[in-house]
Amino acid sequence: MRAIIQRVSRARVLADHQQIGSINKGLVVLLGVAKGDADEDLEYIVRKTDGLRIFEDDQGKMNLTLAEAGGAILVVSQFTLLGDARKGRRPEFTSAASPEIGNEFYERYIEKLRLLGHTVATGKFGAMMELEIVNDGPVTILLDSKKLF
Secondary structure: OEEEEEEEEEEEEEEOOEEEEEEOOEEEEEEEOEOOOOHHHHHHHHHHHHHOOOEEOOOOOEEEOHHHHOOEEEEEEOHHHHOEOOOOOOOEOOOEOOHHHHHHHHHHHHHHHHHOOOEEEEOOOOOOEEEEEEEEEEEEEEEEOOOOO
């Protein structure tokens, strides 16, 4: 499983030119599910998302989690995070999970974050979407459950 996590001052996602999710201060999570991902991969990404200390405290240091700073999460599925562009010019996506498995893990990720008490807005799995992000910092964190980076 892979995630790109961005600290934002606001963000919204549109499908068919209609807003389907938005947040103010918080995190945007672009989530990609790989073939072979298992419960431990999901738990790793959930734990990291919940526990990342990337919000500033009173001294301006990144010491606070999302819950401590107050804010919400916007989760958008993005299978292209599993794209491999090492050969040629067209990425191949053979390591991405099937849409059925990808959607299952996407929904479970969202549910687990909500169970932790987070307010979660979402995109629409499998849809063409437009994402508007105002990155705060900018702060962008890359996560890979296999710890490839």
